[in-house]
Amino acid sequence: MGTRAGGRRTGPKCIAIVGPFASGKTTLLEAILARTGAIPRQNPVSSGNTVSDHSPEARAHAMSVEATFATTEFMGEQITFVDCPGSIEFSFEAEPVLAACDLAVVVAEADEKKIPALQLIMRKLDDLGVPRILFLNKVDKAIAGVRDTLKMLQPASAVPLLLRQIPLRKDGVVIGSIDLALERAYIYREYAESEIAQIPGDDKARELEARFSMLETLADHDDQLMEQLLEEIEPPKDAIFDDLAADLRDGAVTPVLIGTAEKGNGVLRLLKAIRHDAPDIEATRKRLGAPDGSATVVQVMKTIHTPHGGKLSVSRILSGQVVDGSELWLPSGDTAKVSGIYRMLGKDQSKLTTAKAGDTVALGKLDEVKTGQTLTSAKGGTKQLFDAEPPQPVFAFALRPKERKDEVKMSAAIQRLAEEDPSLSLRHNQDSAETVLSGHGEMHLRVVRERLEGKNQIPVEGHAPAVPYRETIRKTAQQRGRHKKQSGGHGQFGDVVIEIKPLPRGSGFQFTDTITGGVVPKTYIQSVETGVRDYLKSGPLGFPVVDVAVNLSDGSYHAVDSSDMAFQMAARLAMKEGMAACSPVLLEPVMKVEIVTPSDATSKIIALIPQRRGQILGYDARPGWPGWDVVEATMPQAEIGDLIIELRSATAGVASYRAAFDHMAELTGRLADEAMNASGKAA
Numbered sequence: 001m002g003t004r005a006g007g008r009r010t011g012p013k014c015i016a017i018v019g020p021f022a023s024g025k026t027t028l029l030e031a032i033l034a035r036t037g038a039i040p041r042q043n044p045v046s047s048g049n050t051v052s053d054h055s056p057e058a059r060a061h062a063m064s065v066e067a068t069f070a071t072t073e074f075m076g077e078q079i080t081f082v083d084c085p086g087s088i089e090f091s092f093e094a095e096p097v098l099a100a101c102d103l104a105v106v107v108a109e110a111d112e113k114k115i116p117a118l119q120l121i122m123r124k125l126d127d128l129g130v131p132r133i134l135f136l137n138k139v140d141k142a143i144a145g146v147r148d149t150l151k152m153l154q155p156a157s158a159v160p161l162l163l164r165q166i167p168l169r170k171d172g173v174v175i176g177s178i179d180l181a182l183e184r185a186y187i188y189r190e191y192a193e194s195e196i197a198q199i200p201g202d203d204k205a206r207e208l209e210a211r212f213s214m215l216e217t218l219a220d221h222d223d224q225l226m227e228q229l230l231e232e233i234e235p236p237k238d239a240i241f242d243d244l245a246a247d248l249r250d251g252a253v254t255p256v257l258i259g260t261a262e263k264g265n266g267v268l269r270l271l272k273a274i275r276h277d278a279p280d281i282e283a284t285r286k287r288l289g290a291p292d293g294s295a296t297v298v299q300v301m302k303t304i305h306t307p308h309g310g311k312l313s314v315s316r317i318l319s320g321q322v323v324d325g326s327e328l329w330l331p332s333g334d335t336a337k338v339s340g341i342y343r344m345l346g347k348d349q350s351k352l353t354t355a356k357a358g359d360t361v362a363l364g365k366l367d368e369v370k371t372g373q374t375l376t377s378a379k380g381g382t383k384q385l386f387d388a389e390p391p392q393p394v395f396a397f398a399l400r401p402k403e404r405k406d407e408v409k410m411s412a413a414i415q416r417l418a419e420e421d422p423s424l425s426l427r428h429n430q431d432s433a434e435t436v437l438s439g440h441g442e443m444h445l446r447v448v449r450e451r452l453e454g455k456n457q458i459p460v461e462g463h464a465p466a467v468p469y470r471e472t473i474r475k476t477a478q479q480r481g482r483h484k485k486q487s488g489g490h491g492q493f494g495d496v497v498i499e500i501k502p503l504p505r506g507s508g509f510q511f512t513d514t515i516t517g518g519v520v521p522k523t524y525i526q527s528v529e530t531g532v533r534d535y536l537k538s539g540p541l542g543f544p545v546v547d548v549a550v551n552l553s554d555g556s557y558h559a560v561d562s563s564d565m566a567f568q569m570a571a572r573l574a575m576k577e578g579m580a581a582c583s584p585v586l587l588e589p590v591m592k593v594e595i596v597t598p599s600d601a602t603s604k605i606i607a608l609i610p611q612r613r614g615q616i617l618g619y620d621a622r623p624g625w626p627g628w629d630v631v632e633a634t635m636p637q638a639e640i641g642d643l644i645i646e647l648r649s650a651t652a653g654v655a656s657y658r659a660a661f662d663h664m665a666e667l668t669g670r671l672a673d674e675a676m677n678a679s680g681k682a683a
């Protein structure tokens with residue numbers, strides 16, 4: 001015993017700070033930076049002056065909206081912390097960070113509502129194989145006992161939450177903590193190092209009990225410790241520390257430390273645990289499957305366009321070193337030259353000349369480089385170590401600049417924003433001539449819009465994207481169309497008889513002819529089809545027409561005056577009159593929707609489906625997700641636009657959905673009128 005972890009890992013570390021929204025991540029980073037002397041004092045998040053949340057967008061919404069990097073030193077060693085946003089709408093931001101960090105500090109609190117959010121994060125860490133420490137924050141306001149809180153939070157974690165500290169209370173108020181491994185008490189002091197104290201006699205029994213259960217969990221992975229517990233032999237402290245480090249690094253347990261980030265309490269113990277137990281770059285390299293060898297390998301965690309126009313690729317150096325001015329190979333097979341290496345402290349940077357394995361630094365001016373890529377000094381590039389696709393977008397709006405002159409500027413700015421945020425997607429909708437921006441929620445896109453208007457100074461207008469309505473007919477009709485003009489020399493003559501017939505849903509358009517005896521010559525039959533197709537781009541209701549068959553049954557022509565154009569005109573005339581008699585009807589797209597939700601909200605979610613004209617197809621336990629359900633339904637696309645807002649508000653921000661086109665369905669009455677009015681088309 002005492003050799004499993006093989007001692008402390010030295011070298012620069014990278015620690016991601018993650019956790020449910022508003023659990024205190026930004027506050028914790030601020031406390032860490034103040035405690036390690038990187039900043040003169042700890043600013044509260046309400047001041048809008050923290051190292052993380054300095055952007056106007058973060059301040060406006062009192063939440064973090066992007067990952068912030070801050071490098072500091074603790075007891076002579078370099079640690080870069082990355083404060084990740086908690087909201088699910090910005091969660092993709094954390095993925096390339098988690099991929100290349102050594103350890104995650106999960107900031108949680110005793111709040112039942114946030115358990116599903118915690119579960120989402122824990123699963124992400126499981127998927128990526130990232131070891132973690134849980135920092136149970138806000139113990140200053142905790143009413144329940146810590147052990148009860150952990151029981152409540154445990155379902156969110158697939159591995160045991162291992163309590164390492166218990167609070168020390170006086171008159172019901174938390175005044176410090178007892179470290180169960182060290183068997184020492186610490187009396188909190190605001191914004192300062194705690195005072196070491198004896199464990200008060202009254203707390204001894206509680207301490208021993210909690211300690212025993214910590215040791216029991218550790219014994220699950222240590223037979224010798226198990227024997228000692230059974231024989232009631234006191235295990236050596238070093239062996240306990242070694243087990244704690246080994247189990248953490250193996251991901252076998254999640255050690256839990258407690259504190260009050262807001263007052264800087266518990267921060268030093270957390271830093272010491274990180275210093276002692278965190279894996280190093282070698283373990284992270286192994287986890288990522290990085291190539292062995294002497295080459296420099298760099299993993300890009302975030303892309304930032306600074307206000308002064310320089311692009312920064314914040315990166316972890318996995319192996320080798322990067323010297324300013326050196327060339328790196330991109331996945332594309334091209335090379336790019338590093339122009340500037342910077343150590344980050346929020347928005348501030350300080351220049352370096354080199355960065356070595358383990359460092360987390362910003363590399364300047366790698367124009368073609370994208371977040372998530374793996375770069376290398378090895379000729380020809382290297383295998384890519386990270387390939388996460390952002391989830392399907394759940395919210396969209398159509399965007400245009402208030403002033404036409406800003407069009408080019410807006411699309412360049414959106415391009416930059418999409419480079420900074422790979423979970424943002426942009427497409428041009430030809431149907432409606434709209435530029436549609438899609439993302440992960442209303443707030444996500446609101447922040448994009450604020451960045452366009454603020455940082456980029458482009459006033460924009462946004463609205464819900466147009467629904468791709470179609471129209472069809474319910475009746476059959478026969479119609480003659482004659483186009484005849486005698487103007488000066490050459491006349492125009494085309495004459496057709498067509499039959500218009502509805503087709504089953506999803507058939508599209510069919511054109512046939514039953515012309516005999518050449519009453520309409522072959523080339524003009526083609527013209528008729530062209531004229532009909534052209535008409536169908538916008539039917540009597542103003543939308544593209546689908547599921548219609550048109551047969552050309554009769555007609556006549558004139559040897560001199562007939563032309564392609566004249567027959568096209570005749571066909572359009574016949575369609576215009578004929579279609580009006582076919583009882584046209586609007587069609588709306590209906591999607592198949594799959595909603596994932598914590599089970600306790602399932603009945604609420606099911607209740608809102610009929611309110612959105614949806615039909616429930618069924619619901620069931622979500623496979624592999626204890627405590628979650630999946631609800632399947634069909635729902636008109638028009639009702640899905642803001643569905644995510646309702647889903648999120650019913651589930652403390654965690655439910656989500658995927659949608660795929662299912663079929664077109666008739667839409668009549670008031671809703672059809674509204675759809676036609678909204679698109680500015682005739683009713």
Ligand SMILES: Nc1nc2c(ncn2[C@@H]2O[C@H](COP(=O)(O)OP(=O)(O)OP(=O)(O)O)[C@@H](O)[C@H]2O)c(=O)[nH]1
Nearest residue numbers: 021022023024025026027063064086138260261262
């Ligand atoms: N009582 C108490 N409140 C805290 C503590 N730490 C943070 N808070 C408060 O919790 C709220 C959220 O704090 P933040 O640090 O912004 O939380 P966050 O996790 O960074 O939030 P997001 O990044 O938006 O997910 C703020 O009002 C803080 O003042 C604490 O230790 N005790």
Ligand SMILES: [Mg+2]
Nearest residue numbers: 025026063064
């Ligand atoms: Mg934050």
